[in-house]
Amino acid sequence: MKLFYDDEFDAIATAIGSSGKPFKLVAAHIFPDMKPESAYARLKECCSSTGDQRLTFGQVVRLMRYCEAYDPLSYVCDETLHARPSRKDPSDELVNLTEVIHGAADTMNRALKAIEHIQARGGIRAVA
16 A cells, blocks of 8 residues: 555556556446446546546445555545554454344344234234
8 A cells, every 4th residue: 555646547547557456447337237348448547636537436446445555535635634443354244234233133032022912912913
């Protein structure tokens, strides 16, 4: 990851270059509805400050995910005087999601017991 970027175009080009993936393959991923040659030409123009084509925010995010390179994010953080973020550990995310699932299951079990309690008192019939 570079310390400084000339501009957003440099950050995008750096992400593509550091990914090790061929530029044409990245272009085909960003513009899947275009012919490979057209996608290549469009991405080249999107990476040039003199071109009139620009990537959308969503396309930049897709590019970062696909290339597994986050230079555009670092550039945005630098430009807005925010600290560059560190990546989340996937195992931490797994633990968080597991806790959410267990919490939801506990809530559902309590609700089912409450329904059974109401039914046992003869309050309502079974709900299908």
